[in-house]
Structures are given as structure tokens and as C-alpha cells.
Amino acid sequence: MSLSRRASADGPTAGSSADDVPDADPVDVARSVCLSQLAMGPRTRGQLATVLRRRGIEDDVAAQVLDRFEEVALVDDAAFSENYVQRRHASSGLARRALGHELRGKGVSEAVVSEALETLDPDDELATARALVAKKLPSTKRLDVESRTRRLVGMLARKGYSGGMAMRVVREALAAEKELDDLERAFLEGLDGELSDAARVGE
Known part of the structure; x- marks a missing residue:
């Protein structure tokens, strides 16, 4: 038997084509x-x-x-989702709405998403919203109260907080920072009502 035939019978040799190797x-x-x-x-x-x-x-x-x-x-999607909710909330301050959106994007079922979001304490969510506003507030001091309010509420909305919660947290922060004049207070109260109504419609 020739060398080439013997090599073929014994199996692929070095340098043989991929077609000679079983899938x-x-x-x-x-x-x-x-x-x-x-x-x-x-x-x-x-x-x-x-x-x-x-x-x-x-x-x-x-x-x-x-x-x-x-x-x-x-x-384990359940364990993954629960850990993800706690970690992302702590690191980025994301609220339930944003966290749910991210988990669904990772292919997690609606039932598992709902269970994971239930592990996020509403009090922790509110405390995080307040901390986010407190951190951002100093950089808005040169703006008028309307612009400050809209900027801070928008920041919270992008992180998944409802309009009602965002407005209440921002209003509290601005009111605690200084005494508001009548026009500023009227603006905040009016916007508070508008956003709360919008939040109820969207829920």
C-alpha cells in the first residue's frame, strides 16, 4: 500500500483539508x-x-x-434579573420602568421581570430620586426656576421615574433650597398638577 493511501486509511494527515474532518x-x-x-x-x-x-x-x-x-x-433568569435590578439601581439610579425595559431587551419574560422589579423597595426608589436631584441641583443654580425644574424632571424621567414622583422630588428640593416667591411657587404647583395628571393617564 502506498504512503498516501495508508495515510488516508488511518485518518486525516497534517495539512489535509477541512472537508476531510467530520463536522x-x-x-x-x-x-x-x-x-x-x-x-x-x-x-x-x-x-x-x-x-x-x-x-x-x-x-x-x-x-x-x-x-x-x-x-x-x-x-437562571430569575436570579440574574433580581441581581440586575439591585445592581443597576444602585450604580445608575434607574427606576423600575427603565430597569424593566432593559431586562426585556435581554430576553427576560414579563413574569420574571415583574418579580424582579418587586424586589426594589419603593422607599429606596424615592431616596435614590432625591439623591440624584441633590447631586444635580447645584449645576442648575444659574437658571430660572422653570428651567431648573424642567431640566431636573427630565433627568429623572430619562432614568424611568414617573412624572408625578419626579415633580414632587424636584419641587421638594427647590423649596428646601430657598424661599420661593409667589410666581415661582405658582409655577411649581401648576406643573406638579400637570405632570401628576399625565402620569395617571399613562399608568
């Missing part, structure tokens, strides 16, 4: 991809499913692997 098991590939992702940090099932789909893994294979990862607690 990898899709389950093994999916498992390897998931482990690689998890090595960089916790991931939701939805995030891992998206990565697997991009890598060309069939949905049924992905479901099989992800089911197994959930069984052994390598993937």
Missing part, C-alpha cells in the same frame, strides 16, 4: 459557545439563544442545550 457535533458546539459566554459573566437564556442563533445553531439544538444549562443552574 463537529452541534450540541457540543452550542455547549462550548454558551460556556464561553458565561465565562465572561452571567447571561440570560434569551441572550444565549441570540448568540447561538447568530452562530448558526438550530433552534432545537439551542433549546436542548439551554434546557440543560437551566437544570444545572448555569442559566
